[in-house]
Amino acid sequence: MAHKAVNLKMLSETLGLSQTTVSRALNGFPEVAEKTRARVVEAAERLNYRPSPSAASLATGKSRLIGHVVSLSTHIMINPHFADFIAGAGEVYAESGYDILLRLAPLEEQERIYLNLAQDQRVDGVVVHGPLTGDRRIGILNALGLPFVVHGRSDEEGSDYAWMDVNNRRAFHRATEFLVDLGHRRIALVNGLETMNFAERRRQGYATALAERGIRLDETLMFSGDMTEPQGYRATRELMALQEPPTAILVASVLPAMGVARALGEAGLRPGPDMSVLAFDDCLSFLEPIDTDAPRDIPYFTAMRSSIRDAGKRVARMLLDRIDDPRRPLESELWEADFVIGQTTAPPSRR
Amino acid sequence: MAHKAVNLKMLSETLGLSQTTVSRALNGFPEVAEKTRARVVEAAERLNYRPSPSAASLATGKSRLIGHVVSLSTHIMINPHFADFIAGAGEVYAESGYDILLRLAPLEEQERIYLNLAQDQRVDGVVVHGPLTGDRRIGILNALGLPFVVHGRSDEEGSDYAWMDVNNRRAFHRATEFLVDLGHRRIALVNGLETMNFAERRRQGYATALAERGIRLDETLMFSGDMTEPQGYRATRELMALQEPPTAILVASVLPAMGVARALGEAGLRPGPDMSVLAFDDCLSFLEPIDTDAPRDIPYFTAMRSSIRDAGKRVARMLLDRIDDPRRPLESELWEADFVIGQTTAPPSRR
DNA sequence: ATCGAAATCCAAAGCGCTTTGGAAACTGGC
């Protein structure tokens, strides 16, 4: 193990070359002979030379860091979805030699933070998480000229931006239709926080599907909040206390869906035969069987399914592409959720 | 908005001071007059001066970045616990002007990564996640002289290190005793991966408690694996298929505990009256009610409880302290888990 | 008044990399 890290100067001296040439050889510039390059690379390897990131960053203005600013105030809880998203994204970053700079901050501070990150050149790009409808972060980022990709959409007027989203409206439209086709008329919606754009779209899909089938919206069947297990539990208890309870529940995530199942269980009802439960499933890793060789069970929940980890990969890829070429045309991508039939949906029981 | 970011040189010129003085004024050195300092600070504020992190990093060798290297290979899944831990840690970092550098990498690459991070001076310290018994990362980090704190313990021989852990052995010892006191004799253990040190300790606590009460260990009642919901589900199904099923199940996390509950529900059994379920609860945010004003429900699971988010805070604090003064004596901290009685434990039903 | 100490401030040398603007050394074609 070298006692003192070897730097470019030392390396170039050992080679009898200038720093310029060595630097260029290592960074793949065309104006250095292949033979020289090979020599340089070999020596670098042998001496365990590693360029200093901060020096490189100072000279180039690039940090090879991708900013992820997420909120975790008590209200908008840190969602477990984030871990899987970042798992996907991080894999892509690692392949390309980038690291994640993670900063935790409440939403109201994020605009300022983006401004600082941009001015400091601390990151080469950022991913916007959990966009609201009319999210102000997007305008700021466009003004700053900092490359970014939005996970989700914001419906921001006028400003264009790169995004990747799942078709939440369509997914919930289809899910609602599916339940109606099974014979359900009273369908509850346990939604995410509707200040979030994705939750708003989901409600729209649900609402239009009902309207198309001539079913009137019933506010008492609609819930909105952070997608936790207790949310599902509580909503279900309230629903079952209604004079005319629903026969089906549409849930925004598998997490609250588990709360739904727990509440039903306590009441002696079985998901499926007694109450249909249909959830949006982000394929969260801790809810999946790990052993992929094992015979795959029939999925428990009937669900609209879209891997958030894959979304993380895709968003990261898009962002790195933008960083490589900031003036490329803005991309956007809309994924359709898979519809998988599980054990928790059935025609309404008549009692 | 300034068109071009103002740097130290410009700032010092506007003030008619040298860069040295300005730098010292801003960094709180004693050899600058209070009056001058005030002037400098005011001007810095007014001109929106922000020191360049990479330049500062190059000059000082400090990056103000804390490394978190986590694995997410398919085998060791990215655990949802991580999100909450990082939520706590990130809060502390943010207060002190640090950011998280997050790198995803399989365990077998982590030693090399620490080496690189240290040589590159890319981070000022690291947190070690998920220590194994005899974890090699600890020796490497000690050799590198990179400040670090271990979340958990490793039982590494000889090498000393700073750590923070919950008393897993005691917690599972107490839990087992509690169940025995209720009259249970056949108690299953659905444990985490026992290559992880924490899971090993938990098994020890369980085993010694049983031994003390003269109950023979039964391998068919013991499971070990990634702590997912399906793990609990599958284990429970296997347990119920036994000729002589257990009357109580000790579970390593609330996540598999939910799988346990689901399996029981399907079989028409109710957690508590029909089968006792006792879980270790990390207070995962997505399983907690968010609205803390609401009357708090009686906790569902009887559990040993210790907030992983608080652990994140504490570990971060310890690490920052070490970075401030690397030669301070090594600290370690052992937390006792709270024991909370919920609705899922009862004396064994006799049937 | 005068002197040493304390308080202020500064010029300049790094930190380790990239990159500009040439210079020197090869080519091949005549």
Add this chain to the structure above:
DNA sequence: GCCAGTTTCCAAAGCGCTTTGGATTTCGAT
């Protein structure tokens, strides 16, 4: 052989900060 055109390489100027080693000023005490 000689010259224009490539190749191949280099010296030196940044990038923006911290910090060393003084220089200058201020000030209380003699």
